[in-house]
Amino acid sequence: MWKSVLTATALIAASACAASAHPEPSPVRATPIAYESDAVECMVRRTPTLHGVRLEALARGDRDAYGDYEFVITKGGAGGSSDIVQEGEFDLSAGQQVLGEAEFSMGRRDYYRARLVLRDGGGVVCRDELRS
Numbered sequence: 001m002w003k004s005v006l007t008a009t010a011l012i013a014a015s016a017c018a019a020s021a022h023p024e025p026s027p028v029r030a031t032p033i034a035y036e037s038d039a040v041e042c043m044v045r046r047t048p049t050l051h052g053v054r055l056e057a058l059a060r061g062d063r064d065a066y067g068d069y070e071f072v073i074t075k076g077g078a079g080g081s082s083d084i085v086q087e088g089e090f091d092l093s094a095g096q097q098v099l100g101e102a103e104f105s106m107g108r109r110d111y112y113r114a115r116l117v118l119r120d121g122g123g124v125v126c127r128d129e130l131r132s
Contacts, residue, residue: 039061041059044071053104055101055103066120068088071115072114073114086102088100114131
């Protein structure tokens with residue numbers, strides 16, 4: 001009886017040592033946890049053009065941040081409405097990045113709505129919306 005208890009104890013101790021001797025490699029980047037923090041800012045910038053408007057999706061960070069963004073512009077008018085959707089990954093290295101842009105003409109009765117959302121592994125990091 002004691003022999004089987006000692007054998008089981010030795011096997012448990014050996015497997016614990018083997019597990020700590022070969023730890024799993026840590027990920028290259030840890031998932032940041034931020035919820036609409038001041039360290040990451042985003043904005044939709046409007047620039048008038050000769051016949052319309054240019055909209056840019058910008059992100060800036062006081063810290064390294066990465067994740068996904070979605071930039072959606074809805075333009076409408078007498079002829080109906082249409083959507084421009086740009087999405088992808090962002091990677092801020094304590095600087096500013098242009099994530100997307102669109103330029104289009106605007107008639108007298110045309111309107112637009114632009115929405116930018118940045119997300120990381122923890123949720124929404126930043127959002128901005130601009131309407132005409």
